[in-house]
Amino acid sequence: MSELHYLTAAEMARLVASRQVSAVELLQAHLDRIEQANPAVNAVVTLVAERAMRAAEAADAVPRGTPVGPLHGVPVAHKDLVDTAGIRTTYGSPVFADHVPERDDVIVRRLRAAGAITVGKTNTPEFGTGSHTVNEVFGATRNPYDLSRSAGGSSGGAAAALATGMVPLADGSDMGGSLRNPASFCNVVGLRPTPGRVPDPSDTAAWYTLAVPGPMARTVEDVTLMLGAIAGFDPRCPFSITEAFAPEPEEGVAGLRVAWSPDLGGLPVSRETAAVTATAPQVLERLGARVEQVDLDLSDAEDAFRIYRAWYYALSFGDLDRLGPNTRWNVEQGRAVTGADLARAERLRSGLYQRMADFFDAYDVLIAPVSQVPPFPVEQPYVTEIDGVPMPDYLAWMRSAYWVSVLHAPAASVPAGFTASGLPVGVQIVGRPFADARVLRVARAFEQATGHGLRRPSL
Structure with missing residues (x-):
């Protein structure tokens, strides 16, 4: 039990339920690990x-003999959003900086109802803005596999906490890749669920579907377990x-039709990342899947995402100072959005949705890189070029994630290997809308x- 903090959440829940380990003992192991590892990351x-x-102690x-929830006694951390x-x-x-809410969000209430124990909050960039976790309140989160590198974002604190064994489960959120990018950077698993799978009621943007909450963990089994606890209908969404x-009863991938896109239709992907993700098709072929490389064009997602995102930022944060x-920058972009812009975004997204519906008639899942680069230096605000291709702004390097966000589809980031210098890289598994169980x-x-x-980080 010396590595109690690195067991899976499913194993922890079984041990607590069978009284082989107490919830207090389990929590103390994680508090000790936080004290040990958190100062570094x-x-x-x-x-x-x-x-x-x-x-x-209450657990x-x-x-x-009393019925308990599926996460009874299991520690969890919540994103600081x-x-x-x-x-x-x-x-x-x-x-x-000193805000203390009076109410829990839905995802917090559901995790508590499942028996999970909140240990704290994980770092995020301001309002989750960007795939690099740094802010003026707490500073930067560092990558556990190389402390000179970014942990990704915006759920970077969650990913780094999972990778180092500080918690077995963590929630996150994803608009442009914020559950997937940090999972890829930190060698853990993140799932962007189909919008509405995990409800997130809003008083200001109730019909906005680009941003979703979701689960993160070190294993797919734990992500599935957590999703079961937080998913479910809410009439306010x-x-x-x-x-x-419900998870699919079948196991394995034999006979499934898998589309492989190494660059999602011509996006620049770093040589290091491409070398790792190129191994994914062979893995699935060995498991019996029928894999086909496809010429995919998701470029209509570019304007659709940027217009909707900008509009959302002006709506949500336009009245705030400092x-x-x-x-x-996002708020300023949103203030420039016109009705004609929104009409164009809706046309582009609707057409892309219908074309991808035809695509998923032919394929069960799409696999592709999560991020176009491996973890970059933590002092660098964002990626400015990819193998000599300049990025025009801080969003552009995240296209491989945010183009998928536009599809209204579930997408998971799963560890795919490491670069020659030991940096984690994930592969993205995308499914038809509502096919979260197939993706998992x-x-x-x-x-x-x-x-x-x-493979664990060595701090």
């Missing part, structure tokens, strides 16, 4: 150890999915065949 920015210990006091009642929540912004989430440069089935088969996720 800066992933957990608000710790509620005493509160968590009281919850663990242990439940009489034998998620409201947690009585726990400091800054959104990574100096404007909210107008596109909430009514059907209950915004950081990335958030302020393929992800688990890939994970079990490769074992890349078992």
Whole structure:
């Protein structure tokens, strides 16, 4: 049990349920690990150890034979964008540096109802703006596999905490890749669910489907377990999915039709990243899948994403002062959006959605790179060029993730290997809208065949 903090969440839940390990013992192992590892990576920015210990003691006091939730006694951390009642929540912004919400968000309530124990909050860029986790309140989160590199973002604190064994489960959110990019950078698993699978009610942008909450963990099994706890209908979310989430009963990928796109239609991908992700098709072929390289064109997602994102930022943050440069740039872009722009975005997205519906009639899943580059230097605000191809702004290097966001589709990031210098790289598995279980089935088969996720960082 010396590596208790690196067991899977499913194993932890079984041990606590069978009373082989107490919830207090399990929590203490994670608090010890946070004390040991967090100073190096800066992933957990608000710790509620005493509160968590009281919850663990209460979990242990439940009489034998009493039904408990599937995550009973399992520690979890929440992204600092998620409201947690009585726990400091800054959104990574100096404007909210001392903010303490009065209510929990839906995802927090559901995790608690499943028996999970909140240990604290994980770092994020201001309002989740960008795929590099740094802000003026807490500073930067560092990559556990190379402390000179970025942990990705915007759920970078969550990914780094998972990779180092500080928590077995963490929630995140994803508009342009914020569950997938940090998972790729930190050798863990992140799932962008189909919008509405995990409801996220909003008072200002209730019909906005580009941003979704979702689960992160070290294994696909744990992501599936967590998704089962947080998914489900909520009438306050107008596109909430009514059907209950259930994993596919079948295992493996034999006979599945897999489309492989090494660059999603001509995007620049670094040689290091391409060399790692190019091994993914062969893995699935060995497992019995029918893999075909496809000439895919998702370029209509570019304007659709940027227009909708800009509009959302002006709507959500346009009235705030003292915004950081990335958030302020997005707000300024949004203020310039016209009705004609929104009409164009809707036409582009609708046409792309219908074309991809035809595409997924022919293929079960699409596999592609998650990110176009491996983790970059932590002092660098964003990627400015990819193998000599200049990036015009801080968003451009994330296209391989945010083009997929436009598809209204589930997408998982799964560890795919390491560069020659030891930096993690993930592969993206994308499914038809609402086929979250199929994506997780393929992800688990890939994970079990490769074992890349078992490689731990050496701090």
